[in-house]
Amino acid sequence: MTIGEFWRLLIGNPLETELEKSEKLSKRRGLAVLSSDALSSTAYATEEMLRVLMLCGAIGLAYTFSISIVIVALIAIVGFSYYRTIHAYPGGGGAYIVAHENLGETPGLIAAASLLVDYSLTVAVSICAGTAAITSAFPELATHAVALAVGFVMLVTILNLRGLRESSTIFAIPTYLFIFVYGGMIAYGIYRIASGELPRQVPSPEQFGQDLRPLTVFLLLRAFASGSSALTGIEAVSNGVPAFHPPQAKNAVKVLMAMVIILGIYFLGTSYIAAWLGVVPNNHETVVSQIARELFQNSALYYIVQFVTMTILILAANTAYTGFPRLSSILARDKFLPRQLANLGDRLVYSNGIIFLGIFVSVLIIIYHADTHSLVPLYMVGVFITFTLSQMGMVRFWLRKKSKNWWMHLVINGFGAICTAVVGVVVFWVKFEEGAWITFVLITLLIIAMKMIHKHYEEFSRQICLDYAKPPKPFLKHKVVIPVSDVHRGVLEAARYARTLGTDVTALYVDLGNKDRMENLKRDWAKWVPDVPIQVLPSPYRSVIRPIVHYLDELRDQEGPDTVVTVVIPEFVPLKWWHHLLHNQTAWMLKIALLFNRKMNRRYKVLADVPYYLRR
């Protein structure tokens, strides 16, 4: 099996462009594909909040439910804001588009960079949390956490390279399983609490560290910031509007509302039960695993909850896998990223973006040893920058549009913008040292890179465009040169081709000091290629490349701009891949030197590869 055949087996056969229209999402599929990110955050948001509150012991944990209510309120506000965005941008209201159109290029790029970083971290965090769900249930797998997590990344990457529709079928089942199983667990927990079967538990003092800290406002803010990781993923629906079946906006809005309601209930439920059961986070088992173990003991139900949590978390990565490449392709089309990211692959997905995302996330997971807890602080900054810029863009949009009820929409989006901005500043402040600064640096570098790329592409278009161009005059003279190191069949083919190009052909031989070799060559040359004169170039420093470059430099100086010089390079094409390591080094180095030598008179120099195919 060749590499090509293996690839096809992995990602499937090419799909025709015509099929693109049918690769669209129904409401049910849309909820499955676009909500997994948001819903899955219930698996870690409560835990991240508890990890801060536990620093003050039981006194801290008493605030769990109150903070959760504030966060749910924030979820509702953000949800309403996006409701308006979807209606205003039925063609896709990603933060980049909204911020770019309404606020200008730089805010647009800030939103885009935040989103790209955010998508990558969504994948990393979700996959690490999913791995933690498994290692909580099977502690013996804990030593293989990094390998497991990277394996999951590869799996999701491959599924996405196969194309959107196939992925969404695969992803619909686990999302709905999670909605039912996790919802069932919360309902069952609350029922048992309400029926008085489950007594309130107080954590024992040993479960906290030795030195407890006093409860401060800063610490409560940190807990709030950590819990806000429940908000991640809400924007996915408004980014994904164009992927819906028409009527796209209507379908998207319904999905958004369903998602926000489920998210709010699940998050609040988890926090409530965790507080009731006196759950304290530890490093061996996740909070959700502790809750499920308490409710179901070690029955099959416990393992089902863990498994379902793992699958939704890993599939949450899928939201980013539809978002990241789509956004990169839009940015590439707008000339802010390299062009190759704009190409639809042969399975109708943006393959280059997907592959890049897979590699980048694997590196992140390896660096952070698949530890969710150390990745979350990096994650949050981008989320709130995106939220804020997107809402601010909408405020500007209503101010300009002044459509029906515009002031009401403006109030909703404005309030959303203020809330998310305040939370964003808080998150950045309290999480700065834990890792938020890394995200900040990454986003800044990405913005600078995008601006540089844009500048270059603009410059480039100006340089190659035909305004003020004149049709070039034909060349009057054609000089052909063949560098040779030996006389063999490859060289004969090169000479045969060179003769086709014209009568002015010269062979170049670089003398590295071996006299016998030179005499042999001259004799063979006179016998086999008597019609082409050969020129010997001295090389006191044993470089093969420099004398040839020097000769061509001088040739260009002698000849005017009406002469074109073709360098005919004999090149062997071996049969097996590893044979490449054994041939053509000089040919490659010569080509690089000739192509990139900017001191040489620039134009009218062409490199012609004459391949000689080896049979064995």
Next chain:
Amino acid sequence: MTIGEFWRLLIGNPLETELEKSEKLSKRRGLAVLSSDALSSTAYATEEMLRVLMLCGAIGLAYTFSISIVIVALIAIVGFSYYRTIHAYPGGGGAYIVAHENLGETPGLIAAASLLVDYSLTVAVSICAGTAAITSAFPELATHAVALAVGFVMLVTILNLRGLRESSTIFAIPTYLFIFVYGGMIAYGIYRIASGELPRQVPSPEQFGQDLRPLTVFLLLRAFASGSSALTGIEAVSNGVPAFHPPQAKNAVKVLMAMVIILGIYFLGTSYIAAWLGVVPNNHETVVSQIARELFQNSALYYIVQFVTMTILILAANTAYTGFPRLSSILARDKFLPRQLANLGDRLVYSNGIIFLGIFVSVLIIIYHADTHSLVPLYMVGVFITFTLSQMGMVRFWLRKKSKNWWMHLVINGFGAICTAVVGVVVFWVKFEEGAWITFVLITLLIIAMKMIHKHYEEFSRQICLDYAKPPKPFLKHKVVIPVSDVHRGVLEAARYARTLGTDVTALYVDLGNKDRMENLKRDWAKWVPDVPIQVLPSPYRSVIRPIVHYLDELRDQEGPDTVVTVVIPEFVPLKWWHHLLHNQTAWMLKIALLFNRKMNRRYKVLADVPYYLRR
């Protein structure tokens, strides 16, 4: 500063080929350059032996001196054997040459592979042991051991890229410093023991592990095998004969004798003092450091011994840095390794071999966490294979030559061969599990690779040689094709060049489904390049490459072998390195596809790069 300028600053300006003759070693320099490997092994050989003996507690350590005497006898035997080799092979008696000439190709390759692996491990072991000398004196550096070791590898690599003479000046001083300082320490130690100032010490039972093992013959053999690491490096002189000033053999033999005598005395002295002082190896401090601390307390003399030990160990790596690239170049000339290893770099050293060695050793050090003790078992196998094959080759040599006193020489070399073969088998047996198997696998793979490379190069020579060749007939027809995706200045240049090649020019446009774009292109094309017809190729799967390859396939089927097809490819040459990431992806993919597509009619297809130089 460009990369090229930085490189020149690092390794110096090019040297003329004429200078090669003057880059030769005097006796004094020769001792410095070629003996550092052998002498430096006194820094770890005793310790490696003690580490095995200590498993039996004080009873084991009592054997230290007896085993050391056996090892010194072995050193003398090997030394005498090489004495004969140098006289028989004044042009360089490396094990590869001796074994290849006298025993045949496969034994030669076994010797060569063993030597190459051995050279790499010499560098790794010496540098790690040198790092250990430093971390013994300054325990706070222990956490940076890997970084220190890799830094030293880079240093030695750069020094060697600068060329032999300059390196040997740098290396002469530390070798002589080591000879004087270390010799002084041993003399001082023995003097104090003899004068009764230094009482015999018995190690306390706590210095050994909890469960001591019984003393077995196998364990004594393991101790002997570990101590035999003192023999590593003896072969360096006979490999390096051609590097000496004439009379080369005479000078080399004198250096060899001096080296063997110093090595024997130093090794025996170290073992004697270590046994007298009751030194027990531990993981924080080397044995030599313990001896020096005992003799000099923490005075400046202690630090001088450690520093000098470190420098000789690090410079021992230099022996391998002269040997490895020289042997690879010989192997490359004999077509057993890729050709580029045979080229003398512009500083008159085999730069590619040096760079490869530096990278490979750095990887080894990182994998083994710069731990000498775990690298030594890998090291020893290759050494004894080399010794044995080299001596066996000499036996065969005397049997064939039958020159004066041949039977005496034969006895010496035969005895050497038997001794080293026996020791080699013992080493392999007792060290197998500790890592000798890795070396065995490496050597085997290397032999297979060299055989495959040789077979390919032989096959290749046969394919391209001109026996039975006929001069190729001239082409009757020349078809030119330009793939275009847009009309811009680069394309106009390509068209201008294409017109020079002939009148039969066709442009190819791949239709990816964007109708507007195609209409624009057709209009622009008609305006700017009206004389060249344009052909639109459909691409339902959005591949740019496949339709072009398909078109050329069909063209080749229609045309006979008397037609040559040139594919003219417009290519942008950007100004800055990172701009390359933003351009030409399609051009490169097309070139790779066309060059390596073996299904296509193979010949008469040429790729012509027409560069368009960007100004900004």
